[in-house]
Structures are given as C-alpha cells and as structure tokens.
C-alpha cells in the first residue's frame with residue numbers, strides 16, 4: 001500500500017449528501033477482475049452523457065460540461081470535498097480504487113458510511129472527517145477561489161487552508177500507523193499467528209460444529 | 216455492572232487479541248465468497264505467496280453475473296453470453312479450484328444469491344462471525360450471528376489470517392412492539408425503520424432488532440430486516456436466538472446433528488441480550504402504525520406509506536435536504552404533491568437477497584393468483600433466490616400462478632437487483648422492486664426504482680400503479 005504523509009493538492013467538489021458507491025463506480029465496471037484502471041470511470045454517470053461500458057476508450061466519450069471534474073479549474077485534483085454519509089451503499093472496494101486511480105488521495109467530508117471509510121485506509125486514501133460547518137466553509141472558499149489548494153498532514157492530523165486556517169481531525173491510531181508507513185496489514189496480523197492458533201484451538205473445542213463441515 | 220447485549224457477547228466470544236490502540240483482532244468463522252469482490256483478493260494471495268488459513272471456513276457461489284434465462288443458463292459458465300460476466304464467473308471457478316475452496320457452481324441446484332444460500336444450507340449458523348465481500352452480509356445476523364460486509368482487501372485478509380482487524384461498534388436497539396396489520400411485512404418494517412432513522416442513522420452501530428413484532432416474525436422475515444440494516448447505515452443487524460431460529464436451523468445440510476446439535480443448542484440459548492443490557496440508542500416503533508411502504512426517491516430513506524403524498528422541497532428549510540429532494544424528484548420524473556398511488560411502474564422485479572425466499576414468493580403469488588398483470592406493465596420478473604427456493608416454489612405450483620398472470624419465471628441469481636446481467640431497466644423506466652437499493656442507475660442506466668414488499672410489487676403489477684395491497 002502507498003503511504004500517506006503530507007498531501008498538498010487541488011480540491012474538487014462532490015457537492016451532494018449520501019453519495020453512494022454505485023454513483024462512485026457503477027456496477028458494470030465491477031466485472032473487472034483487476035484492481036486498477038477504474039479512474040476513467042469514476043462517477044461515470046455524472047461525468048459522461050452516455051452509459052459507460054467496461055473496456056471502452058473513455059477519451060472519445062462526450063463529457064457533461066457542468067460536472068466539476070470536467071472543468072479546467074479542478075484538473076489534477078487530489079482532494080475531494082464531499083458531504084454527509086459519503087460512500088454509502090454497496091461495500092465495493094472498487095469505489096476507493098476508482099478514487100485513487102483517478103488521483104484522489106484524500107476525501108474531506110462531515111461523515112462517511114462505515115465500510116467505505118474502512119476500505120479507504122486499505123488503499124492509501126485518507127478519509128478526513130471535519131465538522132459540517134467547517135466543510136461548508138471549505139466549499140465556499142473553494143468555489144470562490146479557482147485553483148484552490150489544501151494541505152493535509154496525517155502525522156499532525158491537520159488540514160490547512162491557503163489562508164493558513166488549520167482544522168484538526170481525528171483518526172484511529174492503528175489506521176494512522178498503517179497509512180503513514182504504507183504497511184500491509186495482512187503481514188501485521190500474521191505476526192499474531194500464535195494468538196490466532198491459540199484462540200482457534202480453544203474455539204474448536206468449545207464449538208466443534210463450526211469446524212470441518214464444509215469440505 | 217450492566218448485562219451484555221447480543222452484539223457484546225458475539226464480539227467477546229470471537230476476540231483473539233485486544234490492542235492498546237482500541238482495535239481488535241476478531242476471529243472469522245465463515246467467509247462466503249462470490250465472483251465480483253473476490254478475484255483481486257485471490258490475486259493478492261498469489262502475489263504474496265499466501266495460502267488460505269483454513270479452507271473449511273469458506274464457501275463460494277456465483278450469483279451477481281449469472282444469467283437468469285433458462286436457455287442461456289443451461290450452457291453453464293461457457294454459455295454466458297456477455298464475455299466480461301463469463302470471465303468473472305470463470306475466474307471464481309478457477310480460483311476455487313486453485314485454492315481448494317468449496318464452490319457451489321452455476322448449475323448446482325443449491326446455487327443462488329449468497330445470502331439466500333448461506334442460511335438455507337446451514338452454512339451460516341447462530342453464534343458465528345460471518346463475512347462476505349458484500350454489504351448485505353448483514354442478512355445472516357437474523358440467525359443470531361455477527362455478520363457484516365467487507366471490502367476486497369478484507370476478503371484477502373480474512374482468507375489469509377482467518378481474522379479481521381475491527382473496532383467495536385456501539386449498540387442500537389430497534390424495538391418494534393405490538394402487531395403488524397394484514398398485508399404488512401418485514402420489508403415494510405425495514406423501510407419504516409429507515410424512514411425513521413435515515414440512511415446514516417445506524418452508522419457506527421450494530422443494530423439488534425427486538426420487540427413483539429420481531430419475536431413473532433419468521434426467520435425469513437428477520438432476514439429481510441437484517442438485510443436492510445446496511446440501508447440504515449449499520450454494517451450489521453441481528454436478532455436473538457429463539458425457538459423460531461432453532462427450528463429453522465435444524466436439519467439444514469451443514470447444521471450439526473445428534474449430540475453436536477444438543478451441544479450447539481445449549482450454547483446458542485445464551486445468544487440474546489441480557490435483560491439489564493444497556494444500549495447506546497433505542498428506537499421504538501409500533502407495529503400497528505406501520506403501513507405498506509413505497510420509496511419514491513433515490514435513497515431508501517425517501518420512503519412513504521402507500522397513502523402518502525410526495526414531499527415539496529420548497530417547504531423544506533434544511534438546504535441539504537431540499538437539494539436532495541429536488542434532485543431525487545427530478546431524477547425520478549415525479550413532482551411534489553403527487554400521490555404514491557399515481558406512480559405507474561413499467562416493470563416489476565420480485566427477487567434479490569431481500570425478498571426472494573419461499574415466503575416472499577408465496578406472498579406475491581397470493582396477490583396475483585387468478586389475475587393478470589396490467590397491460591401497461593412491460594415486464595414482471597420473478598427470480599427465486601436459489602435453486603432450492605425455485606424447486607420448492609415449483610412443487611407448490613407458484614411458477615404456474617406467476618406465468619398465468621403474465622409474469623416471467625427465472626433461474627436464481629441477483630438479476631435486476633443490480634443489473635450486472637442482462638436483466639435491467641431502460642432509461643426513465645419505473646420499477647416496483649423488492650430489492651434493497653433505489654440509487655440512481657442501480658437497476659440500469661437512468662432506471663427509476665421503487666422499493667416495496669413482494670405483496671406490494673405484485674399488487675402494483677396487477678393494478679398498473681402502486682396500490683395498497685389491502686385494497687386489492
């Protein structure tokens with residue numbers, strides 16, 4: 001996994017509440033058996049006028065001009081400003097894959113759906129939670145300032161605006177550690193192999209009907 | 216010290232390691248696998264040179280991409296017309312063979328939607344931790360299990376380590392007391408709960424459903440409710456074990472028998488919240504107050520009783536809600552002040568892991584029996600949740616009832632719930648659907664979904680517009 005330390009980048013808006021993962025990456029793209037290449041289809045239904053198909057060359061499709069990511073001022077964005085309950089619905093990890101593949105490394109929103117929030121950390125994408133009023137303020141500044149950039153520092157847990165305002169955010173210590181160091185959490189868990197085997201043999205004695213049934 | 220909730224008990228019995236930073240290593244008893252969210256996980260194992268930790272903990276079945284037309288289906292994997300779908304189903308077969316994981320394949324009579332198959336086969340049991348790369352894994356909580364959806368990285372993690380790194384959720388009790396009226400089902404309760412707490416209301420919580428209505432509900436009804444927990448924002452929903460649970464589980468192919476059964480029942484009897492358990496939040500509804508529900512918008516919380524009138528955004532003072540309502544009305548091609556009963560579906564879909572079990576099909580068949588669907592309905596699909604459900608329905612003659620009414624009777628799979636196969640809505644079409652998500656484009660590009668119960672979907676098929684099933 002890519003590590004995340006400090007990110008300075010252009011912010012782009014996804015200005016609606018309850019953005020679901022179907023909207024982030026529509027289901028026809030879930031047919032891929034790979035984990036990369038989803039970026040061109042991020043927000044496909046909002047971004048293009050036609051219905052996208054897997055494997056299609058997106059550079060020849062007609063863009064919806066009013067969609068922010070299609071506008072010059074948001075090109076190269078790496079921070080997505082969003083609203084309440086971002087990433088709700090389907091558990092598809094294709095959603096953070098698509099965001100990351102497009103170039104987003106950080107999302108800032110007042111709240112997220114649980115599974116999506118968790119999936120972001122597994123893919124080097126930092127979901128920052130800030131108060132709704134703070135997010136509202138960032139939206140306003142961004143709309144007023146073409147090329148608006150934010151700086152996100154995971155170690156000190158701060159979002160800094162161009163004017164120098166700083167907003168602190170919370171992040172759970174384990175996830176922060178993994179993200180800062182780009183750690184493979186399977187490897188980390190396997191360090192506890194002995195504890196897992198221990199638990200497993202006790203559990204097998206206690207609940208033998210859970211073992212050796214499906215084979 | 217206060218007592219424990221069901222969730223607390225399940226958590227504690229699966230705790231391998233509590234870490235100082237608040238995270239914990241939780242043991243996973245069962246992982247269900249399907250073709251959409253697993254290929255990258257198996258690839259990850261290959262790349263790292265890892266093997267699954269415990270083979271007998273896993274069970275795989277293809278469901279999302281499988282065709283539901285008998286002709287296409289009869290050709291097995293090779294017969295799937297869409298090459299991208301075929302590759303995905305084939306990849307699941309290949310991965311299961313390479314890693315030695317038991318798979319119920321496309322034309323096995325037990326094949327079906329992973330969340331229908333698990334409980335039906337006894338592959339998911341009370342007291343288990345159950346995961347699957349699919350958010351509706353919450354369904355299995357109906358058995359008194361700790362069950363939730365995970366992303367693909369976690370599929371790989373669970374395969375490789377038999378554990379997940381988790382943080383404990385808060386406890387939310389949804390208590391529905393009283394009695395449901397005739398024609399009102401578990402689906403209506405689920406939608407009413409979401410209408411009450413919103414699609415983010417359960418975020419950060421594990422939901423336990425309790426109260427007289429839930430105690431009286433069949434296992435299939437409980438599964439419908441737990442299935443929709445995720446639509447209320449909660450990764451997991453669960454119901455305490457009681458005699459109804461035990462009766463359901465007893466005799467299932469993978470369920471324990473003989474002495475082991477007795478031993479298991481003994482352990483399962485403790486799977487309920489203690490009388491003095493404290494919940495972080497309690498939401499109470501009265502069964503009598505719940506009418507048949509219909510969603511009108513693009514989020515499950517945009518729901519009304521069937522006699523409802525569509526909301527007027529102009530009358531809303533909350534900005535976020537007003538814009539969301541305006542956008543939803545526009546996408547749905549509906550206007551403020553319209554009656555729910557004025558909405559005319561173009562298609563009807565009875566199926567999905569929410570409502571494709573035998574009781575759902577019986578409820579729908581009871582409504583259409585001896586009637587024909589309205590001429591304005593372009594298509595009414597009935598898609599059983601598994602081959603076993605299909606067999607049972609055919610033994611009861613339900614297939615004939617649907618076919619005589621002018622509906623289509625299909626092979627099991629996810630079908631038009633998310634339209635990854637050929638079953639989908641055309642742009643602008645309205646659908647009365649028994650599935651769980653009415654998001655934009657969910658059932659097809661530009662499609663417009665209205666979530667309802669099986670009886671209400673059947674009633675809409677007959678009437679040509681939404682109608683209170685009790686008036687039919």
Ligand code: SF4
Nearest residue numbers: 351567568629632633
């Ligand atoms: S039926 Fe629908 S919700 Fe259920 S697993 Fe299939 S696609 Fe997902």
